[in-house]
Amino acid sequence: MHAAAIVAAAGSGSRLGADLPKALVPLAGRPLVCRAVDALLDGGVAEVVVVVPPAQRAEFEAALPAGVVVVDGGATRTASVRAGLAAVGPAATAVLVHDAARPLTPPAVIARVLDALAAGAPAVVPVLPVVDTTVLVDADGLVTDTVPRAPLRRVQTPQGFDRATLEAAYAGLEADAELTDDAAVVRRAGVPVATVAGDDLCAKVTVAHDLTLAELVLRAGDA
């Protein structure tokens, strides 16, 4: 199996509020996007396409390792992944889609996703259980129900796909569709999505607190 990875790095990071695109923000001196790419290559991916904000393309090219393909992203994550998919090389039979904002992703998670694809899954996502009590609220914020927690999962990346399956699903998706992940794109096309164990270290850097936590994890030697 020849696996390519698309790293979605074209967001601005409005919730993080840094003065540069989130993917270029350094974590212990190394940009988030570089850490995400390193993990994918360590985890067994053969080629990497990074999707970047067009205005900062030069900064990304300067930061990323040689051999990584850089393409311009779009206004939504869905549009960015679509652009990345068009740049995957001809040899790839499997495609992983990963967020640049998950800098501490362990290579073992990437290996689990690749193993599930090699075993024949057309689509696979890393997941974790929901640990908090989870409720529904009405428009006034009043709790209306408690959701049974046992079947709930939090979905992470990298998400893995048979290449032809992912390409067909994107080809059938409306041009302006906006979904929060790629498993939702293939599920919309009727493809079953398998799960493997995720990892707390795959956590996404969304707000400043997440970056603080990631720095502490690195300092403690846990990643």
Ligand code: CTP
């Ligand atoms: N992403 C992308 N193209 C977009 C929007 C998001 O490639 N148009 C990427 C981000 O760079 C990020 C990943 O998708 O690595 C997950 O998105 P998110 O965490 O929401 O990042 P941002 O959209 O950059 O952050 P925010 O929503 O706070 O602005």
Ligand code: MG
């Ligand atoms: Mg976003």
